[in-house]
Amino acid sequence: MKILNLLTAALAAIPSALGSPLRRDFNISSFNPGPVCTSTLPVVNISASNPQLGFAEFLSSGARAPWPVDDSGTRTVRYCYVDKNAQTVLDESFKAAQKIWIDALGGPAGAQSRHGLAFREVNDGTGELYCYIGYQDFNNRGSWNIAVEDDVLAIHLSTKREMKSMVGYLPVERWSLDIEGRHYMLLSPVPPDQTWYTAHEIGHTLGMIHEHSRWDRDFYVFYACKNVPGYAEAVDRAKAANEFLPHNAVCSQREAALKYGFLAGLDFIYGGGEAPWDMTDGDPGFDLSSIMLYDSTQYSPPECMYGFHSRCVLMKYKTVNGIRVTDELEPIMSNKVPSAADVMFVKRWYPWTGAPNPQPGMPAGTSPENVD
Ligand SMILES: [Zn+2]
Numbered sequence: 001m002k003i004l005n006l007l008t009a010a011l012a013a014i015p016s017a018l019g020s021p022l023r024r025d026f027n028i029s030s031f032n033p034g035p036v037c038t039s040t041l042p043v044v045n046i047s048a049s050n051p052q053l054g055f056a057e058f059l060s061s062g063a064r065a066p067w068p069v070d071d072s073g074t075r076t077v078r079y080c081y082v083d084k085n086a087q088t089v090l091d092e093s094f095k096a097a098q099k100i101w102i103d104a105l106g107g108p109a110g111a112q113s114r115h116g117l118a119f120r121e122v123n124d125g126t127g128e129l130y131c132y133i134g135y136q137d138f139n140n141r142g143s144w145n146i147a148v149e150d151d152v153l154a155i156h157l158s159t160k161r162e163m164k165s166m167v168g169y170l171p172v173e174r175w176s177l178d179i180e181g182r183h184y185m186l187l188s189p190v191p192p193d194q195t196w197y198t199a200h201e202i203g204h205t206l207g208m209i210h211e212h213s214r215w216d217r218d219f220y221v222f223y224a225c226k227n228v229p230g231y232a233e234a235v236d237r238a239k240a241a242n243e244f245l246p247h248n249a250v251c252s253q254r255e256a257a258l259k260y261g262f263l264a265g266l267d268f269i270y271g272g273g274e275a276p277w278d279m280t281d282g283d284p285g286f287d288l289s290s291i292m293l294y295d296s297t298q299y300s301p302p303e304c305m306y307g308f309h310s311r312c313v314l315m316k317y318k319t320v321n322g323i324r325v326t327d328e329l330e331p332i333m334s335n336k337v338p339s340a341a342d343v344m345f346v347k348r349w350y351p352w353t354g355a356p357n358p359q360p361g362m363p364a365g366t367s368p369e370n371v372d
Contacts, residue, residue, distance in 0.1 A: 018119040056280070057168075078152045158186045228264045
C-alpha cells in the first residue's frame with residue numbers, strides 16, 4: 001500500500017514568498033497548498049471501538065479556519081466537481097460520506113443537533129456547473145470557471161486510488177491567498193462499505209489531522225517506522241551521504257525524511273504536515289476511535305492483519321476502560337464513523353448560531369439551549 005504526502009513546500013514561507021494579491025493565472029499545480037493528507041483504500045476492514053476522547057486539528061493555532069458562515073447561517077462546505085465525469089463517478093459516495101458525518105452529528109444543522117455544518121454543491125440551476133473549463137486531470141486543470149467562487153472546494157477524481165484533501169479552510173487574512181482551487185479533495189469512488197474513507201477526507205476538510213500525529217501518541221500507539229515502505233532505502237541514503245544524524249532521524253525529523261526521500265514516513269511525524277508547530281492536540285486526550293486515526297492496514301503488508309503483528313506499522317496498546325495497563329499491542333481496526341470526540345470537534349468549530357428550529361410547545365424564538 002502506497003501513501004504519498006505530496007507536500008514539499010513549507011507553507012509558513014508562502015505568505016512572504018507569494019505576496020498578495022495573487023495573479024489569476026497562478027499555477028496551483030506547482031503550489032501544492034498544504035498540508036494535504038493522502039489515504040489509500042483499505043486492504044482489510046474490521047470494525048472496532050475503544051472510546052476515548054480527543055482530536056488533533058489545525059484550527060486552534062489559526063493555521064487554518066473552519067469553513068465560513070454563509071447566508072443561511074451555517075458553516076457550509078461549498079463544493080464543485082471538477083467536471084461531469086468526476087460528478088458522475090463520485091457524487092454518490094461523496095454524498096454518502098457527508099451523511100456519515102451528519103448522522104453522527106445528530107442530524108442536519110440546527111438548534112436541535114447543535115451544529116452548523118452543512119454541505120452544498122454550487123449550482124447555477126442547470127445541475128451542470130463544474131469547477132473548471134477544459135479540465136483534463138489533476139495536473140492539467142484547464143481554467144477555473146468564473147461562475148464558481150474562488151474558495152469553493154474542488155472535488156477531483158483520483159486515477160491512482162489515492163485519497164487526499166486540503167486541511168481546513170485557508171483564511172485569506174492569514175495567508176494572503178485567494179487562489180481558485182486551493183481547497184480541494186482528490187477522491188476515488190468507493191463501495192458503500194468503504195465510504196468511511198471518504199468521510200475521513202471530509203474530516204481533513206473540516207480542519208482535522210491524523211490522530212496519530214498527536215504529540216502524546218506514543219503512550220497510546222506504537223509506531224514501527226522500520227515497517228514503512230522506503231525506510232531502509234532512506235536510511236541507506238542517509239548513511240551514503242555520510243551525514244551525522246540522530247538515530248532514526250528519518251522517522252522523527254521532517255527535514256531528514258524529505259531529504260532522504262522517506263515520503264511515506266511524513267504521515268507519522270509528530271505535528272502532521274509541514275508546519276507541526278501549528279497542530280493542536282484536542283483535549284482531553286488521544287482518541288483511538290477517531291475516524292482520523294490510521295488503522296493498522298495503512299502502509300502495512302496484508303499479513304499484518306493476519307497475525308504477523310511485527311509487520312504492522314501502527315498498533316495500539318491494549319487498554320481497559322480506556323486506560324493503558326500493559327505494553328501489549330494489538331492491531332488498530334478501521335473506525336468507520338466519527339467518534340464522540342470527532343463530533344465534539346465539529347460542534348466546537350461549527351456550532352449552530354442561527355435561529356432555533358421550531359420546537360413543539362415552545363414559544364417562538366426560544367432556543368432549546370436556553371432551557372436545559
Ligand atoms: Zn488522512
